[in-house]
Amino acid sequence: QKEVEQNSGPLSVPEGAIASLNCTYSDRVSQSFFWYRQYSGKSPELIMSIYSNGDKEDGRFTAQLNKASQYVSLLIRDSQPSDSATYLCAAGRSYIPTFGRGTSLIVHP
C-alpha cells in the first residue's frame, strides 16, 4: 500500500527562522512530489512540485528530493506568522498522488 508519512507536529518556530518539514514515501517508483499548504478551514493550495533529485527553490521555499532515501522536504526561510498552516506532502507515479496527513506549522512572533 502506498503511504506518505509526515510528522503531524505541531512544529513551532520563531518568526524569521527556517522551518523544515519532512516527508517520506513508501512507493519507490513515485515520480512526482508536491507540497501543499492548507490554512484552517480552507482547501489546499499548491506551493511547489519537484520531480528530480536535488533542490528546487521558489522564493522563500526550497523543496528537496532524495529518491534513494525516499525522502522529500520543504524548507521555509524567514518564516512569517502567515506561514502558520498545515503542510501536506503528496507523492505519486500516476495522476493520482497519495497525500500525507500533513504537518502543522506554527510561526510565533
Next chain:
Amino acid sequence: GAVVSQHPSWVICKSGTSVKIECRSLDFQATTMFWYRQFPKQSLMLMATSNEGSKATYEQGVEKDKFLINHASLTLSTLTVTSAHPEDSSFYICSASDRNYGTSGGGETQYFGPGTRLLVL
C-alpha cells in the same frame, strides 16, 4: 492560471435531502477531477476519481449510490450527496488536473477548488 471553482461554498440541508456540488476548472481543461472529503482535523480522504465522459472510480468504502459523480465535460464535474444524513456533514473539496498543464516534468499537479462545507441537520 489553473483556477478551480466550487459551488456552493456553504450548504445547510435537512436530513434526507440531496445536495449537488459543482466543480469547475475555469482556465484549463481537466482531464481528471477528484473529490475529497475532510473531517475536522483529519487528512484529505479521496472519495473518487472521474474522467470526462466515463464512470467515476470510487475508493474503497465510498458508496457510489450515495455519492453520485458526473463528469459531463472537461470543465465540470458534479458530486451529488443523495439522502444526506448528519454523518455526511463534512468539507468536500474537488481538485482537477490536466496532464498537459503544469511545470516541466509532468502534468499531474492537482489544483484544488475552495471547498464546500456541508452541514446536514
